[in-house]
Amino acid sequence: MPKLDQFVSQKLGELEQKQRYRVLKESLREQGVWVTRCGKKLLSFSCNDYLGLSQHSKVNAAAHRASGTNGVGAGASRLITGNHRFYTELEEKLAAMKGTEAALVFGSGYLANIGIIPALVKKGDLILADKLVHACLLDGATLSGATLKRFAHNNMVHVNQLLAKYRAQYRHCLILTDTVFSMDGDLAPIVELRELADEYDAWLLSDDAHGLGMLTRDESLPQAHLQMGTLSKAVGAYGGYVCASKKVIDYLVTSARSFVFSTALPPMIVAAALEALNVMEAECGLRERTLELARFFAQELNLPVPESAIVPLILGEEGKALNASKQLENLGFLVAAIRPPTVPVGTARLRFTFSALHEKQDVVRLIAAVRMLESLD
Numbered sequence: 001m002p003k004l005d006q007f008v009s010q011k012l013g014e015l016e017q018k019q020r021y022r023v024l025k026e027s028l029r030e031q032g033v034w035v036t037r038c039g040k041k042l043l044s045f046s047c048n049d050y051l052g053l054s055q056h057s058k059v060n061a062a063a064h065r066a067s068g069t070n071g072v073g074a075g076a077s078r079l080i081t082g083n084h085r086f087y088t089e090l091e092e093k094l095a096a097m098k099g100t101e102a103a104l105v106f107g108s109g110y111l112a113n114i115g116i117i118p119a120l121v122k123k124g125d126l127i128l129a130d131k132l133v134h135a136c137l138l139d140g141a142t143l144s145g146a147t148l149k150r151f152a153h154n155n156m157v158h159v160n161q162l163l164a165k166y167r168a169q170y171r172h173c174l175i176l177t178d179t180v181f182s183m184d185g186d187l188a189p190i191v192e193l194r195e196l197a198d199e200y201d202a203w204l205l206s207d208d209a210h211g212l213g214m215l216t217r218d219e220s221l222p223q224a225h226l227q228m229g230t231l232s233k234a235v236g237a238y239g240g241y242v243c244a245s246k247k248v249i250d251y252l253v254t255s256a257r258s259f260v261f262s263t264a265l266p267p268m269i270v271a272a273a274l275e276a277l278n279v280m281e282a283e284c285g286l287r288e289r290t291l292e293l294a295r296f297f298a299q300e301l302n303l304p305v306p307e308s309a310i311v312p313l314i315l316g317e318e319g320k321a322l323n324a325s326k327q328l329e330n331l332g333f334l335v336a337a338i339r340p341p342t343v344p345v346g347t348a349r350l351r352f353t354f355s356a357l358h359e360k361q362d363v364v365r366l367i368a369a370v371r372m373l374e375s376l377d
Ligand SMILES: *Cc1c(COP(=O)(O)O)cnc(C)c1O
Pocket: 108, 109, 110, 111, 134, 136, 178, 182, 207, 209, 210, 229, 230, 231, 232, 239, 240
């Protein structure tokens, strides 16, 4: 066997032993919340398309209109010739929604984080990140070369301690958090984090990937200095963004390498995202409907009251989560098992996500199926 294949075979063997080997399965999202996987039609509780906008007729029509006039690919990065006028409209809309002066759209949420963080901090600077932040914030932190320290999940006493102990030793300090934690569904205390950031002359970056469209913004409350997020979850399209002051956005345009050196999104995607934000505002009942389904599910199973459309059922070992997911699949449900390294060791889980396209009856059937799972405790 070639050396490279030998090397990866050994790596794959190790993953298999830990039950962390992952393979791709063809998954066709056709209508609503149904996914056909390996020829079997399953009711999905694993999509992040919380409002069903990825399939909304108006969003779809906007994408078709745009591809009709603009074709598919953008042709170049935004600084060269890829900066279609749809971008201006989308960025103005995002800034208005978040209450900031400006916004900048990136190729994806992942690209946004690995571009923004290294543009702002470097070696000699400090990054404090919640223990449960999304992997792409950590990748951005690693790329930046700044010193990274983690604080216990949502623990403001710990953040305060770290700032008191270390802040003075570093030039700049950036604090990273999710607004809605992607695998737990709980919320970060943004107001407290912002107060601490201001007190210690630090900057706060919040990742609102699972919040946009799902949380309502209280305009009287302070927000993070940098509010990033994705257009691929509740917005149902693709792309990432950051909302901040005009000065910060002007700087990121020339300094975020994942922005400068990557091709612009296809105009049809930008048009679709813009239309989805309009639909989101016009049909504000979708959000409440989704959250109501999540709350109903949790209540029936005696789980903590969810703060978002994400409800975890923590099972512990990898095998337990895989087994539970398989049992649900046999009953016609698609609920992905989430394992390390996506979540901390010993907290493998089922992660249920709800959508405005689910019927209450779907959730009733899911509850019955979860109650039937063997060896849950
Ligand atoms: C999904 C996700 C991202 C990445 O966004 P993409 O647009 O899918 O690259 C970033 N942060 C969080 C918290 C996420 O859940």
